[in-house]
Amino acid sequence: MAIVVFIMFVILVLAVSVHTNRRSRSVDGYYVANSSVHWGVNGVAFAGGYLSVASFLGICGLIAFFGYDGFLYSIGFLAGWIVALFVIAEPMKRRGTFTFPDALNRTFKRPGIQLAAGLSVLVVSLFYLVPQMVGAGVLVEPLLGIPHYWGVIIVGSVVILIVAGGGMTSTTYVQFFNGGLLLLFAGILTVAVLLRGVNTAELSVEEGVAGLERYRYQEVAAEFGEENLRVDLPGAEVVGRHAVVDRHTGAESLVLYRVSRLIPASVDAGGGYTANIKGRTPNFSAADGTSSGLGVHWTVEQVDGQPYVRIEDWWRLNTNADGTHRLVETQFRAVLPDGTVLVNGAPEGASNRLRQMGGISEIPEAYGESTGPVDPLRLLSVFADRSTVVERPRSVAFNTEAGERVTVHYAEPVAGSVFMRPGLMFPLEPQAGEPSITTLLNRLNFISLMLALFLGTSALPHILIRYYTVPSADAARKSTIVAIAGIGLFYIFTMYLGVGAVTSGALNPETSNMSAPLLARSFGEVLFAMISGIAFTTVLATVSGLIMAASGAVAHDLLPNLLRRDVSDNTKVLAGRIVAVLVGIIGIVLGIAFRGMNVSFLVGWAFAVAASANLPALLLILFWKKATAQGIIASILVGIVAAVGLILLSPDMWARYGLDPTTAPMPINQPGIVSIPLSFLVLVVVSLLTAKKEPAPAAA
Template sequence: MKTPSSSARRALVLASLLAASAAAWAAGADLGQAQKQPTNWTAIGMFGLFVLGTLFITKWAAAKTKSAADFYTAGGGITGFQNGLAIAGDYMSAASFLGISAAVMAAGYDGLIYSIGFLVGWPVITFLMAERLRNLGKFTFADVAAFRFKQSPVRIFAASGTLVVVAFYLIAQMVGAGQLIKLLFGLEYWIAVVIVGSLMMVYVLFGGMTATTWVQIIKAGLLLGGASFMALSVLWHFGFSPEAMFAGAVKIKTDLALKDGKTAEAAAAIGQSIMGPGNFVKDPISAISFGMALMFGTAGLPHILMRFFTVPSAKEARKSVMWATGWIGYFYLLTFIIGFGAITFVLTNAQFIDAKGVLIGGSNMAAIHLANAVGGNVFLGFISAVAFATILAVVAGLTLSGASAVSHDLYATVVKGGKADSASELRVSRITTVALGLLAVLLGIVFEKQNIAFMVSLAFAIAASANFPVLFMSVLWKGCTTRGAVIGGFLGLITSVALTVVSPSVWEATLGNPPGSALFPYASPCLFSMTIGFLGIWIFSLLDSSKRADVDKQGFLAQQVRSETGIGAAGASGH
C-alpha cells in the first residue's frame, strides 16, 4: 500500500461532503411528512464531533496500514485487554443496544432471551475455540477450517458462509443506522442509509483493521458509560428497586391495554404477561431453535472469529475472551433495565408517540427516546452519536471480514493458488468493500421495518448451521474429511437460508405474503439446519474412501499439536 496521506485526505474530503449534504438536508429540506422529527442540532453537533474523531483515527491508521497483515489483523499487535474491549464493541451492536431494549419494551421478560442467548455462546469460544483459532489461523476462520484439508473447496465454502452471514448481519446494522439518522436529521430513511453506508466504506477502505479496532474500543467505552447512566437513571427513579420498576411497567402496560378498549380482566392479563414467557417465542421448538442459534452462532460469526488473529499469542486470545465476556455480560444486564425503563418513560410520553400512537422512528428507537427522557437533548446527542459509532464500528468489522473472505480465501488462495502478492490482494479487498457497502445500503432499504435484534438472530442461525459445524468438526474430530466438511457445511448453509426465507419472519413480514402462508412455521431454523449440517459432515466423512480422506486424517495429529501447544504457530508478529 502506498503512502496514505493522499488517501486519508480523500477520505476526509468525502466524509466532509457527506456531512455537509446531510446538514443541508436536515436544515433545508421540508419533506412534507407530518411524522418527520425536528432537527436536533445538539445531537447533530455531537454526531459531527464523533465523525471527525473517527476520521482522525482513520488517517492515523492509514499511516500504519502497509501490508495485507496490517489491513486484515492490525499486524497482530493488539493486546488481550484492547482486543477484549474491541470484541465487546463488535458484539454490542445496534441489535444489542437498540434491538434488545426494543424487544424488552415490547415483550418484557421474553426480550431477555436475546441477552442470555448472545452471552452464553462465549463459553463455547473460551474453552473450545479461542486458543485453537489463534494457533491455527492467520487472517480468516477458513485458515483454521482448511488447515489439514484440500484448500480450494473448503475456502469456497467458508467464503460463501462468511458472505451470507455478513449480508444478514449488515441488514440489522443498516436498518438501525437508517432509523437513527432519520430521527436525528429529519431525513428520508433511504438517504440516511446511503450516508451511513458511504461513511463505513471510507473507514474500511483507508483504515483497515487498525482503524476498525480503535473505533470499536472507543465506542465500547462510550457505550458502556452511556448505558450505565441510562440504567442508573431509571433505577434511581424507582429508588433503586427493580421490583418497583417491574410493577410500574406492568401498570403502564395494563393502562395502555385499557385505553385500547380491553376489558379490565384482559388488560390485567396483558400487563402481567410482560413478566413471563410467551410474548415472543410461542412454542418449545421455537424456543430451543432460537436459543441454539444465539448460543452456537457466536462461534461461527466471521467478524468475531477474525478478531482472534489480531493478538500476538494464544494467551492474549484467552485474555480477549475473558475481558469481552465480562463487558458483554454487564452490558446485557443494562439493556434489560433500559427496556423496562422505556416502558415507563417512553410509552407514556406524548413527545415520543406520533399521531397514530406509534413510537416515532419505530420501535428500534426506544433506547434513543429513553436517553432524551432521562438526560435531555445533550444526553440524547451523546447516545445518538454513540449508537451511530456502535453501528459504524460493527458494519466496518463485518465489511472487513467479508472483504477478507473474497480477497484472502477466494482470490489469493483459490484463484491465485496462494501466490497472490499483498498489493493485488489489498486491491481486491477494497473492490469487495465497495461492493459490500452497496449491498448493505440496498438490503438496509428493503428490510426497513424489521426488528434489528431479530434480523441478527437470523444471521446467528446461519452461522450456527454452516460455519460452526465445519469449524468444530475440523478441529476436534480426526475422521472429518474435506468432502464431509464441504458437503455438510453447504447443506447447513443452504438449509438455514432456505428455511429462513420461507419462515414467517421473511415470507410474511418482509415479502408481504398473507399470514399463515409461510412454508416453515418456526421463527428460527437452527434446530433443523444445524442438525443437518453436523449430520452431513459426519455421514459424508464416514462415506469418504478417497485418497484425499486418508491425507486429511493423517494431518489431524499435526493440527492437534499445533492447536494445543502453539508450536509452529507464531513468530513475533503473531503469524
C-alpha cells in the same frame, strides 16, 4: 445538540481511519492489524464490535414492547461467548493466520474448503449487515430529520471510508472507542433509571424537556342501539368498524369503531382553523378537507355560531364485567389511496404527529404513586409484581373498504408478573382453542432461536477475525474474557434500559428500535445527544467489522482459489479495499429494502446462518479425527443453503412477499433447530463415506 455530537463522532472515526492508513498498507497491517493489538484493547474492541444495534437499540425496544422476551436475546447473545471462550478462541488463534477459512483449512489444505468457508463468511456477513443498516436508518431519520434511506447511505459511506482507508487497525480502534462509550453511557442511563424509580404519576411532558404536555386518553360510555352504537361524544356517529378475529376460536379479540365527531376549533392567524386533537394542534384550511385533496375526512362546521372541526378517528371497544361498554381513544395513522397521510384524523405535519406511548398505570399499594429512587433488585421486583400494571404499546394494521391503509396504536394493560416472564413475544403456553400443533411449533421456534444464539456467536466471522489481531493464543483467551465481562455487564444494563423505557412513557409506537434514545431524551437533550451519537458509532463499529471480515474472505480466501494462482500482497490489499466498497454498497441497498423490521429479530437469523454454516465444521475439525475435507465442504454448503432456504420459506418472509404467513412452507421463523443438526449430520455422514478416499491429514 444531537447533530453536533453526531458530526463530532463522524469526524473522530474518520480521523482514526486517516491516522491508521499508513499502518494498513501491508497484508498483515490491513487484515490483522499486524497481530499487535493488546489483549485488553482487543477485548473491549470485541465488545464494541459485538454489541451491535441489535443489542443496544433492538433489545431495549423489545423489552419495552414485549417485556422479558426481549431479555432472552441478551441471555442468548452472552451465553454464546462461553462456546467462543472454552472451545474456539485459542485453537482458532493457533490454527489460523488471517481468516477463519485459514484455520479450517490448515489440516487439509484444500481449495474447496477455503472457497466454501469464504462463501460462508460472505453470506453471514451480509445477513448480519442488514439489521445494522436498518438500525442506522432508524437512528439517523429522527436525529437529522432526513429520510430513512439517507441514514443508511450516510452510515454505509462512512463505514466504507473507515474500512477501505484504515483496514483492521482503524476498525479495531473504532470498535474500542465504541465499546468503552457503550458501557459508560449504558451505565449512566441505568443509574438515571434507578434514581427515577417507578411511578404512576404521569411525567409532566413528553418528547424530552422541550416537549409537549402529556395527554390523557378519553374513555367514554357507549351503548348498542337497534341499528348502531351510540357514543357519548359531541355530534358523534359511528361510521366504520374493524374487528380482529382469533383464528383459532373465531372470537373477536379486538373491536375498533370509527367515530365521526365534532371538536371545538378556533380561527388561526392565516384564516384557517386549529383544534386540539389528542393534545396536538394541527392546522385546517378554511375550506373543508375535500378542497385540499384529502377527501371528506374532515370538515369545518358552524354550531351556534362557533366553529367546529368534524374528524373521524378510531376507538377501541371495552366490555366491562357488568356487560356495559366503553370506547377508549386510540391513535392512528391512515395512508389514503392518493398517498396523503392523516394522523388521528387530521393532516400529518410538524404540529401533528403520533404521540409517544408506554407508562405504568399501577404499582404495589405500599409505594403510593411512586417508588422514588430504588436499588437494582428492588426495581425489577416492583416491575415483576402482580399488582403492577404496564401500559404496553400495541398496534394493528388493516385496509378499509375505501382503500385506506390504517394502523391503529393502543395501550394494552399487562400485569407486571406477566410482563416479566416469557410469553408476550413467544407465546409458549397453549392459547384458548389453539391446536396442539400450533403450541408445538411456537415452542420449537423458541428453542430454535435460543439454540442459534447459543451456537452462533462463536461462528460469526467478524468475531472470528478478531482472534488474529492479538499476538498469541493466551492473548486471544484473555481478550475473550474481557469481552465476556464487558458484554455481560452491558446485557444486565439492557434489562434496566428496557423497563426504564416503558416506565418513561417515551416509546415511539411505530418503532421499538428508538426506545433507548427516547428513554435518554426523557432525561434531557444532553443524554439524548450522547446516546444517539453512541448508537451511531455502534453501527459503524459493527458494520466495519463485518465489512472487514467479508473483505478478507473475498480477497484472501475466494480470489486466489478462484484464479487458481497466488495473488501478490499488494493485490490482496487492493482487492480487500475494493470488496469493502462493494459490500458496503450491497449493505446499503439491503438496509433500505428491509426497513421496518426489528433489528434483534433480523440478527437472530444471522446467528442461525452462522451456527449452521460454520460451527459444525469448526467443532468437528477440532475435536473429531474422522472429519474429512469433503465432509467439511458439504457441511458448510448444506448449512448455508438450509438456513437461508428455510428463512426464505418462513412465515415472516411469506408476509413480506405479501402472502398469507400461515401458508408458508416452513412453519416456524427460526431455522436453527433444523439447519444446525442437519449441518452436523451431513459432516459426519459425508466424512464417514469419504474416509477411505481421504489422504492422511498433513498435521493434527
